[in-house]
Amino acid sequence: MLDAAEIGHKLCKDAYDATIPELREALIDAQYQLSQSRRFATLLLLSGVNAAGKSETVNRILSWMDPRFIESHAIGRDVGEEQRLHPFMWRYWQVLPPKGRITILFESWYNAPTAEHTLCQITDAEFDQRLAEINRFERMLTDEGVLLLKYHLHISKKQQRQRLKRLANDPTTSWRISDEDKLSITYYRPLCRDTEELLRLTSHGYAPWLVVEAGDRRYRELVVGQSLLRALRGRLNGADKPAARRTPTEIEIEPPDRRSVLTALDFASCVAPTNYADQLAKLQARLARLTRDKRFAKRSLVIAFEGADAAGKGGTIRRVAQAIDPRRYHIVPIAKPTEEESARPYLWRFWRQIPRQGRVTIFDRSWYGRVLVERVEGFCSSSDWRRAYGEINDFETDLARNGVILAKFWLAISKKEQLQRFKMRERLPFKQFKITKEDWRNRERWEDYERAVHEMVARTSTDLAPWTLVEAEDKSFAHLKVLRTLCERIEAHL
Amino acid sequence: MLDAAEIGHKLCKDAYDATIPELREALIDAQYQLSQSRRFATLLLLSGVNAAGKSETVNRILSWMDPRFIESHAIGRDVGEEQRLHPFMWRYWQVLPPKGRITILFESWYNAPTAEHTLCQITDAEFDQRLAEINRFERMLTDEGVLLLKYHLHISKKQQRQRLKRLANDPTTSWRISDEDKLSITYYRPLCRDTEELLRLTSHGYAPWLVVEAGDRRYRELVVGQSLLRALRGRLNGADKPAARRTPTEIEIEPPDRRSVLTALDFASCVAPTNYADQLAKLQARLARLTRDKRFAKRSLVIAFEGADAAGKGGTIRRVAQAIDPRRYHIVPIAKPTEEESARPYLWRFWRQIPRQGRVTIFDRSWYGRVLVERVEGFCSSSDWRRAYGEINDFETDLARNGVILAKFWLAISKKEQLQRFKMRERLPFKQFKITKEDWRNRERWEDYERAVHEMVARTSTDLAPWTLVEAEDKSFAHLKVLRTLCERIEAHL
Numbered sequence: 001m002l003d004a005a006e007i008g009h010k011l012c013k014d015a016y017d018a019t020i021p022e023l024r025e026a027l028i029d030a031q032y033q034l035s036q037s038r039r040f041a042t043l044l045l046l047s048g049v050n051a052a053g054k055s056e057t058v059n060r061i062l063s064w065m066d067p068r069f070i071e072s073h074a075i076g077r078d079v080g081e082e083q084r085l086h087p088f089m090w091r092y093w094q095v096l097p098p099k100g101r102i103t104i105l106f107e108s109w110y111n112a113p114t115a116e117h118t119l120c121q122i123t124d125a126e127f128d129q130r131l132a133e134i135n136r137f138e139r140m141l142t143d144e145g146v147l148l149l150k151y152h153l154h155i156s157k158k159q160q161r162q163r164l165k166r167l168a169n170d171p172t173t174s175w176r177i178s179d180e181d182k183l184s185i186t187y188y189r190p191l192c193r194d195t196e197e198l199l200r201l202t203s204h205g206y207a208p209w210l211v212v213e214a215g216d217r218r219y220r221e222l223v224v225g226q227s228l229l230r231a232l233r234g235r236l237n238g239a240d241k242p243a244a245r246r247t248p249t250e251i252e253i254e255p256p257d258r259r260s261v262l263t264a265l266d267f268a269s270c271v272a273p274t275n276y277a278d279q280l281a282k283l284q285a286r287l288a289r290l291t292r293d294k295r296f297a298k299r300s301l302v303i304a305f306e307g308a309d310a311a312g313k314g315g316t317i318r319r320v321a322q323a324i325d326p327r328r329y330h331i332v333p334i335a336k337p338t339e340e341e342s343a344r345p346y347l348w349r350f351w352r353q354i355p356r357q358g359r360v361t362i363f364d365r366s367w368y369g370r371v372l373v374e375r376v377e378g379f380c381s382s383s384d385w386r387r388a389y390g391e392i393n394d395f396e397t398d399l400a401r402n403g404v405i406l407a408k409f410w411l412a413i414s415k416k417e418q419l420q421r422f423k424m425r426e427r428l429p430f431k432q433f434k435i436t437k438e439d440w441r442n443r444e445r446w447e448d449y450e451r452a453v454h455e456m457v458a459r460t461s462t463d464l465a466p467w468t469l470v471e472a473e474d475k476s477f478a479h480l481k482v483l484r485t486l487c488e489r490i491e492a493h494l
Numbered sequence: 495m496l497d498a499a500e501i502g503h504k505l506c507k508d509a510y511d512a513t514i515p516e517l518r519e520a521l522i523d524a525q526y527q528l529s530q531s532r533r534f535a536t537l538l539l540l541s542g543v544n545a546a547g548k549s550e551t552v553n554r555i556l557s558w559m560d561p562r563f564i565e566s567h568a569i570g571r572d573v574g575e576e577q578r579l580h581p582f583m584w585r586y587w588q589v590l591p592p593k594g595r596i597t598i599l600f601e602s603w604y605n606a607p608t609a610e611h612t613l614c615q616i617t618d619a620e621f622d623q624r625l626a627e628i629n630r631f632e633r634m635l636t637d638e639g640v641l642l643l644k645y646h647l648h649i650s651k652k653q654q655r656q657r658l659k660r661l662a663n664d665p666t667t668s669w670r671i672s673d674e675d676k677l678s679i680t681y682y683r684p685l686c687r688d689t690e691e692l693l694r695l696t697s698h699g700y701a702p703w704l705v706v707e708a709g710d711r712r713y714r715e716l717v718v719g720q721s722l723l724r725a726l727r728g729r730l731n732g733a734d735k736p737a738a739r740r741t742p743t744e745i746e747i748e749p750p751d752r753r754s755v756l757t758a759l760d761f762a763s764c765v766a767p768t769n770y771a772d773q774l775a776k777l778q779a780r781l782a783r784l785t786r787d788k789r790f791a792k793r794s795l796v797i798a799f800e801g802a803d804a805a806g807k808g809g810t811i812r813r814v815a816q817a818i819d820p821r822r823y824h825i826v827p828i829a830k831p832t833e834e835e836s837a838r839p840y841l842w843r844f845w846r847q848i849p850r851q852g853r854v855t856i857f858d859r860s861w862y863g864r865v866l867v868e869r870v871e872g873f874c875s876s877s878d879w880r881r882a883y884g885e886i887n888d889f890e891t892d893l894a895r896n897g898v899i900l901a902k903f904w905l906a907i908s909k910k911e912q913l914q915r916f917k918m919r920e921r922l923p924f925k926q927f928k929i930t931k932e933d934w935r936n937r938e939r940w941e942d943y944e945r946a947v948h949e950m951v952a953r954t955s956t957d958l959a960p961w962t963l964v965e966a967e968d969k970s971f972a973h974l975k976v977l978r979t980l981c982e983r984i985e986a987h988l
Binding site for chain 2: 001003004005007008009010011015019123125126128129131132135147148149193196199200203204205206207208210211219222223226227230231234235238247248249250251252253255256257259260261263264383386387389390393397454457458459460461462463
């Protein structure tokens with residue numbers, strides 16, 4: 001594949017100079033249309049061997065465009081403390097552009113696996129596995145509407161050696177030559193082999209790679225610039241994403257016997273008032289000890305609470321929070337996304353709240369909104385919530401593999417109990433704010449929600465991130481079960 | 495995930511009997527619509543632990559439907575000689591249904607990787623890698639329009655033990671209990687863990703898994719039947735695939751300097767007539783020896799010839815064939831697909847010609863038609879040929895990993911030389927049949943073809959299956975280069 005980028009492309013100064021003014025004007029125009037319409041975000045990945053001219057190319061592209069709507073990042077292996085203390089992908093989520101803007105990444109999620117495989121730190125199968133994870137991640141991004149463009153700058157081994165030599169010999173540039181650069185000459189062949197494997201496995205219609213022969217500066221710049229223009233125009237003139245999405249295959253049916261994971265619960269579970277205070281104190285003390293444990297400093301904890309309206313999420317969260325050092329936890333209530341959040345892929349607003357090591361984040365409602373309320377109320381398309389199960393599993397797997405302990409609770413009450421609690425809320429003045437018309441409307445969709453919960457549990461309860469269904473008819477029972485589950489999950493991980 | 499299928503679903507006889515007549519009628523009706531419209535093929539995969547009732551369920555589904563348009567296959571590890579001597583996936587391509595028909599597979603491509611991982615014969619990373627390959631394969635099938643439904647029948651460990659005991663104790667059924675069944679009790683837990691990983695990584699909107707609680711026979715049959723009906727109806731009433739396909743991102747541009755892998759060739763390459771006969775004889779003898787070599791009996795050879803019209807494919811193929819024992823090779827000319835071929839995924843007609851071990855298949859034009867003639871002439875959509883690069887790479891990687899040696903030749907001539915050969919053909923009576931209006935029309939698209947060839951080489955020339963560009967301006971030179979390349983490729987593999 002890379003051989004086809006060693007055929008000696010070259011552009012003379014006149015031809016280059018004649019093309020640039022028009023290209024710049026067209027790029028600025030496309031960029032302006034994009035920033036006005038805010039139809040999609042653009043992410044441009046630039047990779048290539050050392051000395052292929054990555055930074056020069058990025059600088060040139062930046063110089064051609066309106067700097068207010070474009071930015072570039074190099075997130076390689078050299079990162080700051082905040083980034084090291086968070087799960088690996090967090091660093092890329094931080095720089096994801098909102099709709100209307102363009103971001104250029106010239107170190108990306110491809111760097112680590114490629115470097116590790118070239119240096120024989122991971123096996124062939126592990127390399128392919130990592131690339132498969134990248135595919136899933138990129139598919140999610142593009143399903144969410146991101147325009148993802150990937151360029152690989154290629155130069156021949158001879159060219160690389162010459163360039164590095166020239167840079168090293170010139171006192172004004174020799175500081176740019178690192179040990180890694182010197183190493184890259186030794187690893188040229190294996191790196192090319194890995195790059196070919198990478199191109200083979202991660203080039204798709206929705207996120208294509210373009211290999212650019214980078215020996216000639218003018219040729220290289222013009223190709224990247226014109227290609228970027230073509231892709232932007234194609235997307236600006238084309239249909240908006242939703243229409244182009246694939247119809248999913250619908251395979252689920254209403255279970256003929258109407259049972260679900262929820263009907264299988266025993267709502268008579270309760271705890272005697274005399275035992276409650278005692279057990280609560282013991283469990284809270286145990287949780288406090290665990291979250292202050294030295295070993296916990298290398299882990300973090302993410303708790304997601306979901307449940308029917310009036311199931312008692314607030315009260316349960318309070319009991320959990322009481323047990324944790326306030327400097328260590330953060331409670332995130334999830335409601336309608338903000339404008340900033342809507343402009344980015346769905347999972348962005350959860351990723352930005354993922355705690356660093358030693359910390360706890362408690363989500364009051366969570367990323368499961370997509371397969372619960374958004375599904376039932378039709379706030380997103382059927383293909384959106386159907387693909388969400390897989391995306392959520394990938395997200396949670398990613399967290400768990402990076403040392404995050406996950407606990408997910410569904411607080412379940414019976415339809416009858418909910419009615420009583422609603423009525424109680426309407427009667428008590430200090431609880432009236434808690435009951436709205438929306439709550440009554442949701443109640444009418446009880447059966448739809450029950451089906452959605454069943455499918456959510458069936459599709460996203462995994463070894464790494466299991467669901468705990470909590471019989472919350474008796475609030476005390478629910479508090480204790482949640483606290484006990486939390487303690488047990490942390491203990492299993494320390 | 496599997497826990498959610500242990501909630502004790504059950505259906506009484508009356509409820510079951512009341513539903514079946516209507517379901518059967520609806521299934522037959524959907525099947526009839528499908529076979530009349532021939533809009534898509536349906537593939538139903540059924541997996542599950544031993545004794546979960548797979549064969550009973552398949553038998554029931556078969557009994558409900560019109561046997562003329564449905565068939566079932568169990569292609570497990572116990573296969574015949576023909577299957578063992580072909581690349582692994584060949585066995586599944588053999589039974590792929592044409593449009594309008596339904597095939598049930600109750601051993602599938604999931605069996606081998608799952609069994610191997612459960613028995614610790616492959617690592618976690620290798621298991622994920624295999625699942626990623628399955629994802630790519632299934633995506634290709636569904637992109638090609640196949641309706642792919644996947645059911646996993648689940649029973650609890652206790653249920654499995656009870657059932658196997660009951661079967662073993664009854665003299666009329668004890669013959670059904672194999673050693674594998676006994677082993678499956680021991681491996682129940684690890685198998686469930688692997689199944690959860692498999693469900694997590696291979697369930698997609700376009701090819702969803704449905705986990706079916708299989709403890710109760712009636713419930714299990716009804717769920718699979720109703721779900722099949724829902725999926726068939728959804729697809730029969732829905733939009734046809736092409737409209738629903740995703741718009742690909744177009745990133746390629748016309749290279750500003752008009753160079754390509756073809757312009758980089760040296761068309762002056764030639765060989766002196768005095769040397770030709772001698773060298774030809776030597777190379778043919780070498781190829782003859784290699785294809786009769788004992789070690790070749792475990793390999794096979796697939797040769798693909800592509801090239802401009804009148805580039806000399808026929809003559810070159812003749813020189814290659816002369817060197818091989820006629821019982822060992824098979825020449826496959828590729829033209830318009832037959833009706834039978836059009837009814838199946840694009841790669842089917844090439845898979846059916848893949849040789850068994852020890853044999854050679856020579857393709858005169860090949861699977862690259864999709865990214866050459868179909869692309870240039872607009873016979874397929876842009877998203878079809880764009881995804882074809884990845885599909886072809888997967889196909890060739892699959893062959894190469896299964897011991898197939900691949901050689902791909904592009905015979906290149908200049909536009910001027912083609913004109914002379916066309917004129918010559920028109921003058922010579924015995925060659926007139928070789929030149930048609932279509933040839934002249936293709937010639938007008940010379941530049942489009944050149945671009946398509948460049949992109950084909952850039953995207954599909956891989957380590958495992960490299961392209962060889964052959965300067966064919968001088969026919970003798972081309973014959974010798976092809977023969978030499980073939981010999982070297984075989985030698986490198988033996």
